[in-house]
Structures are given as structure tokens and as C-alpha cells.
Amino acid sequence: MIVLLDDHTDASRQALTLARKFGEPRAIAMDAFEPFAPDALASAIVALDPTAVIGPGTERGNEVMARVAARTGLPFAANCTAAEPGSPVTVTRLRWGGSLLEEARLHSARPLITVAPHTVPADTGPPPQPVEVGAADQRDLVVCVSEHVQPSNGGVSLAAAKVIVSGGRGVGSKEGFAIIEELAGLLGAAVGCSRAVTSAGWRPHSDQVGQTGTKVSPEVYIACGISGATQHMAGLKGAKRIVAINSDPQAPLMLNADYTVTGDLKEIVPAISAEIRKRR
Amino acid sequence: MRVAVCVKRVPITGGRILLTEDARAINTQHLGFTMSPHEECGVEEAVRLVEANKGDSVVLTLGPPEAVEQLRDAMALGIDRAVHLQTDGSEWDAEATAAALLEAIRADEAANGPFDMVFFGNESADSGGFQVGIRVAYALGRPCVTGLKKVTVEGVSVRCEQEVEGGRDVYVLPLPAVLTVKEGLNLPRYPSVPGRMRARSKPVAVLTPQRAEPRLELVRLAVPAGQGRRAESLGSGAAAAPSIVDVLAKAGLL
Incomplete structure (x- = not known):
């Protein structure tokens, strides 16, 4: 064999x-x-x-x-x-x-x-x-690699990131990702998102975590306003710790996380950034 | 330019998968359906290619009578016509699926000339067999590249970018070719109302292939045991921020 x-x-x-x-x-x-x-x-x-x-x-x-x-x-x-x-x-x-x-x-x-x-x-x-x-x-x-192209973006790669701050439909808009990016910046984290977000055109597909996006394995995955469809969870199997922030305590991701916070991510995410700044 | 794209009807599973009583299928009683995500990008690419180069685009599917919904969805985005390989809804393995699609593609080519490109999704969302496109390509005697994130036609050849660890590998294939694509290839358009109206009157050819005995035979499905996560609530609202930062500090990430 x-x-x-x-x-x-x-x-x-x-x-x-x-x-x-x-x-x-x-x-x-x-x-x-x-x-x-x-x-x-x-x-x-x-x-x-x-x-x-x-x-x-x-x-x-x-x-x-x-x-x-x-x-x-x-x-x-x-x-x-x-x-x-x-x-x-x-x-x-x-x-x-x-x-x-x-x-x-x-x-x-x-x-x-x-x-x-x-x-x-x-x-x-x-x-x-x-x-x-x-x-x-x-x-x-006839079918043979003829060239290798390096990715152009200089950001933290999702697949290799140790921390990922990820947003879902609950973020509400393209502009809503400013608070996600701010927190990610403070943590040296990659920004991720759910399929709903890429389908809406708020983030590029290269940010998508899930079955048809990137499969990730960070130390901590912070999921903000992501419901946790099986499509998304399929990309999270390698995550060590999952922190879920969602207004719906019954969202599947809230039931599959290690830590949960219930409430409005638009208040909670800036509060996390402020707390990190305070401690540094 | 003639372009074909093959799609598969799959349930939108949402947050929790429930199985039928015999555990041989997903209980879809309360679920909607869609085409596999990778294939949506295949449809969009086929539409763009025919918009840019003129010609004919065809969508094919093997599935139950209701799969005509996915064919109409593809035509609403701009595909010209459809071929429906109708089944009774029973599971077809990848070999049998590829054989039926091959026959339909050959019949269409005999009547209308060869396809310059045939698109497939890299793998279906549900069974994830990773092989139908490749099987069809070999049977047609055409080159095939998989997992594409970018496709550019350059005269009589096509430049294909495949996502790999640390970048992209590039292949240049002579046409005609078979290409399997991934989500992210493009951002599929939303169907317009006039698009949906036009799709209703576009032709759908119906074929009824015979199902071969599967050589990869599904016995039963199971939902895997949970990952052992037991959610610990850190409270609610902005007041929980310090506890979240504690978690990050404990992981050595501050």
C-alpha cells in the first residue's frame, strides 16, 4: 500500500x-x-x-x-x-x-x-x-505550478493569529468594525468575521472564519455579535478559548463558548479597549 | 464563450443540526435551502465571463425536483439556461454524481459545441467529497485546477490562482478546462427583481438519470460530541470588561 x-x-x-x-x-x-x-x-x-x-x-x-x-x-x-x-x-x-x-x-x-x-x-x-x-x-x-504570489496585505494572518477579534451580523455595518479593529490593534490580534459579514460586503473574504473561510487556531477567539451557525463553528475547532459577546444568551455560539458576556457589543467592546489601556 | 457551472442544493443548517429518525439525513423540515457557497462564486464567475465575452452560460444540478429553485437562483444572477438531473432525493455518491453530470455535459456539447470552461465548487458544503469536478475533468480529458480564488482568461488560456499556505500558487491552463472554485473568488451579486422575473421564463431541461449503487455508501450520520466547552458567564454589559481582560491576561496576551 x-x-x-x-x-x-x-x-x-x-x-x-x-x-x-x-x-x-x-x-x-x-x-x-x-x-x-x-x-x-x-x-x-x-x-x-x-x-x-x-x-x-x-x-x-x-x-x-x-x-x-x-x-x-x-x-x-x-x-x-x-x-x-x-x-x-x-x-x-x-x-x-x-x-x-x-x-x-x-x-x-x-x-x-x-x-x-x-x-x-x-x-x-x-x-x-x-x-x-x-x-x-x-x-x-500541463497542470503545474508556474509561479507563487505572496499575499499583499501586511496584517496579522488569520490562520496563524494567536488572538482573533471577530465580528458578525451584530456589528451592524462596515463602519461598526472600527471598534473591533481598535481592540484588535491593542492586542496585536487579527480581525475576523462571519460569512454574513462578507456576504454583506462589510469585510473582505480573507477575513472570514468558517467552513468556507479560514480555519483558525488562536489562543483566544473573541466573537462579537456572531450567532454561531455551523458554517462558522466549523472554522473554530482549533480555538483554545472562545469568548462570546452577544445580546442573545441563547445564540449557539454563547452555548459553545468558554466565556460569555451578554449585552450590546457596541458598549462592551470599547469598554474592553478602555480597560486594556488602563492596565498598561 | 461557453461556460457551464455545476451546483448542489444543500440545506441552510443554522446553529444546530437535527437528524431524521433513521439518522441517514438532516431533518430539513424547518430549514431553507441554498446552493453550496463555493458554487455561488462559480455562478457569478460564469455570468461575468459571458457578460464580458458574449456567449452562453448553463447551470447544471443533480437533485430532487425542488432543486429547480437553485437553478432559478443561478438564472436570476444571469445564467442563460439550466439542466436539471432529477432524482428522488436519495443520496448519490460522488462517482455516480460525476457520471450523470458528465453525460449531461457531453449531450449539451454535442448539440451546442464544447464549453470553454466548466466550473465546480471545490467541495460540496454537505458531503465534502472533493472529487466530482476532477472526475468530470478526467473523463472529458481536460486539465483541471482546484480551490481557485482568482480566474483570468488570457486569450486561449486561463490563469488560475489557488490559495495555499503563505500565498497563492499560479497555474496557466490551455482552454477548454475544468475549474473548481472557492468562496472569495468574487463577491456574488444579489439577484435583481427583473433578474428574478427573467429567470422564471428561462429554459430548464429535465433529465432523469439512473442511480448506480453507491460504492461509497452512507450508513448513518451522527452529530459529534461537543468540544467539552462549558460556558462560564462573565456577566453582562460593559461592567464585564475587566473580567474579559482578566481572561486575556491569564492567557498571557496583554
């Missing part, structure tokens, strides 16, 4: 844990072709005629596995949290960005599976035997 590994990610060591259930893994590296050429990678995997292929449930892992599936005409189960060999293979996989679990049967003698990040313990065993890949066919290099 073949395991697809990306050295830079924990997700790969988690994939390896699950891969060992399906036999002695041999490893193929995500960067076996530089620059990244997903069709070349899929071709190389298919050429090995593997009995199973397991990879990380990262964007690239899912992409390459889907290409292997398309080439071989085999079914593919993405973002699994568990898998047991057998006929059929049984898997548990994430749906709705992790808001639901699906138990499924994978009817395939050659299972193709990606492992959802952070759901399986990382493997600590010996590294698997690497597979050497030959030169890629020109046809497999």
Missing part, C-alpha cells in the same frame, strides 16, 4: 497512523515533482498499482487522491476520522466541515482514503520506505 506524505504537515503523520492498518506502507512525497504537478503525482501513484492509497485530508491530499480516483475509476472517501480494512471497508468521515460524522461503507478492494487532520493521533513509528519516482510524462505537466 502507498501513503502520500507531505513533510510539512502533522496531517501526514496522522495519515500514516491509519495507513498502517492497511499493510506495510511505502511513502510517496507530495513534493516528488517540483514545482507541484498533481497529475504527475497521481500518475506515479497509479503506476505503482497499489492495494490501497492513504493520504492527508489537506487541500493537496484531497486533490491528488481525487485524481488517483478519477484515473483508476475507484471510489474515494475524503476526510476520514477512522477506517477499518475489510469487505467492505468501513469508514467514518467528516461532513459539513466537521459538524457531522458519516459512517459509510467503501465498496472497493483498493481503498482510496484521506485522513481528516487532527482527528487521529500522529504516527510515531519508523518512517516508511520511500518510493522513487521517474520522470513525468509531458501530458501530466
Whole structure:
């Protein structure tokens, strides 16, 4: 069996844990072709005629596995949290960005599976035997990274931020984010927002936290006027502490937070900024 | 220019997901429906491309009779016509979905010429299989790039920007191509009232594909156990500010 590994990610060591259930893994590296050429990678995997292929449930892992599936005409189960060999293979996989679990049967003698990040313990065993890949066919290099562009904004990146001050529909307007930005500035935090806010055009999509935005893992996430739809919560699974400020004590986010404050964020957020200034 | 976009009808889940009694689906009794967020951006992009270059735009979906609502939504934004692969509402796996869409795309191309671009969402909001677009691309023998945040047509090729950690990777593909997109690609317009009116009279072709036995077969769904958070109230109003700052101080963030 073949395991697809990306050295830079924990997700790969988690994939390896699950891969060992399906036999002695041999490893193929995500960067076996530089620059990244997903069709070349899929071709190389298919050429090995593997009995199973397991990879990380990262964007690239899912992409390459889907290409292997398309080439071989085999079914593919993405973002699994568990898998047991057998006929059929049984898997548990994430749906709705992790808001639901699906138990499924994978009817395939050659299972193709990606492992959802952070759901399986990382493997600590010996590294698997690497597979050497030959030169890629020109046809497999049509889809190939030709350039890398750096992001232009100089602000704190959401994905890497230690503190995030995030606003939802309750902020009320584009201008309403001034108090969120002020608090974020004091804390050296990134500004986040919910999908309702980007849909209204108040903030750019790059600020959006959630299933279709950025998945975040700060020490503290301060959610101001965010109701906490599953779309938003799917992006918060990595947050260590959640502070929710909302006028509705029954809002889903208020029930899923570590700390809550009930009331008008337009009074509370400036009061937090004032308190921080006072203590410094 | 001919552009197709494939969309999926999904429930708007709100704050808490309830399952049906047999736990094989979401209880949608009190829920509204929409198309997956990534696909909304695919629709917007298709409309913009045809506005700028003239031509024909088509939206396709595989879903129950009610999925015609999502097709009308797409046409209200400016898509010219729709193809509805009608199901009885049962779950189709990604392989079967891709096979049915492929057949519909091929039939449309046989009648009207090849699509320059076929858009998909990077993954559906509900099942999140990450594969339907890629399967269709391979079957059509066309290049495919996934997870796009920017698409620029440059003559006979298309420049695609894919979001990756620490920036964006750029791919340049020859047309025709299959592109899977993500929310943030653009800001979809709101449908205008005249747009909604026009959408009512735009053509919807209905096909009834046969469902193959799923090889990724859903057995049951479950709501995962909570993350163990137990909310501690810090009080209400501005008077709670010092307690919040205490939390930040304890985390070493002041």
C-alpha cells in the first residue's frame, strides 16, 4: 500500500497512523515533482498499482487522491476520522466541515482514503520506505505550478493569529468594525468575521472564519455579535478559548463558548479597549 | 464563450443540526435551502465571463425536483439556461454524481459545441467529497485546477490562482478546462427583481438519470460530541470588561 506524505504537515503523520492498518506502507512525497504537478503525482501513484492509497485530508491530499480516483475509476472517501480494512471497508468521515460524522461503507478492494487532520493521533513509528519516482510524462505537466504570489496585505494572518477579534451580523455595518479593529490593534490580534459579514460586503473574504473561510487556531477567539451557525463553528475547532459577546444568551455560539458576556457589543467592546489601556 | 457551472442544493443548517429518525439525513423540515457557497462564486464567475465575452452560460444540478429553485437562483444572477438531473432525493455518491453530470455535459456539447470552461465548487458544503469536478475533468480529458480564488482568461488560456499556505500558487491552463472554485473568488451579486422575473421564463431541461449503487455508501450520520466547552458567564454589559481582560491576561496576551 502507498501513503502520500507531505513533510510539512502533522496531517501526514496522522495519515500514516491509519495507513498502517492497511499493510506495510511505502511513502510517496507530495513534493516528488517540483514545482507541484498533481497529475504527475497521481500518475506515479497509479503506476505503482497499489492495494490501497492513504493520504492527508489537506487541500493537496484531497486533490491528488481525487485524481488517483478519477484515473483508476475507484471510489474515494475524503476526510476520514477512522477506517477499518475489510469487505467492505468501513469508514467514518467528516461532513459539513466537521459538524457531522458519516459512517459509510467503501465498496472497493483498493481503498482510496484521506485522513481528516487532527482527528487521529500522529504516527510515531519508523518512517516508511520511500518510493522513487521517474520522470513525468509531458501530458501530466500541463497542470503545474508556474509561479507563487505572496499575499499583499501586511496584517496579522488569520490562520496563524494567536488572538482573533471577530465580528458578525451584530456589528451592524462596515463602519461598526472600527471598534473591533481598535481592540484588535491593542492586542496585536487579527480581525475576523462571519460569512454574513462578507456576504454583506462589510469585510473582505480573507477575513472570514468558517467552513468556507479560514480555519483558525488562536489562543483566544473573541466573537462579537456572531450567532454561531455551523458554517462558522466549523472554522473554530482549533480555538483554545472562545469568548462570546452577544445580546442573545441563547445564540449557539454563547452555548459553545468558554466565556460569555451578554449585552450590546457596541458598549462592551470599547469598554474592553478602555480597560486594556488602563492596565498598561 | 461557453461556460457551464455545476451546483448542489444543500440545506441552510443554522446553529444546530437535527437528524431524521433513521439518522441517514438532516431533518430539513424547518430549514431553507441554498446552493453550496463555493458554487455561488462559480455562478457569478460564469455570468461575468459571458457578460464580458458574449456567449452562453448553463447551470447544471443533480437533485430532487425542488432543486429547480437553485437553478432559478443561478438564472436570476444571469445564467442563460439550466439542466436539471432529477432524482428522488436519495443520496448519490460522488462517482455516480460525476457520471450523470458528465453525460449531461457531453449531450449539451454535442448539440451546442464544447464549453470553454466548466466550473465546480471545490467541495460540496454537505458531503465534502472533493472529487466530482476532477472526475468530470478526467473523463472529458481536460486539465483541471482546484480551490481557485482568482480566474483570468488570457486569450486561449486561463490563469488560475489557488490559495495555499503563505500565498497563492499560479497555474496557466490551455482552454477548454475544468475549474473548481472557492468562496472569495468574487463577491456574488444579489439577484435583481427583473433578474428574478427573467429567470422564471428561462429554459430548464429535465433529465432523469439512473442511480448506480453507491460504492461509497452512507450508513448513518451522527452529530459529534461537543468540544467539552462549558460556558462560564462573565456577566453582562460593559461592567464585564475587566473580567474579559482578566481572561486575556491569564492567557498571557496583554
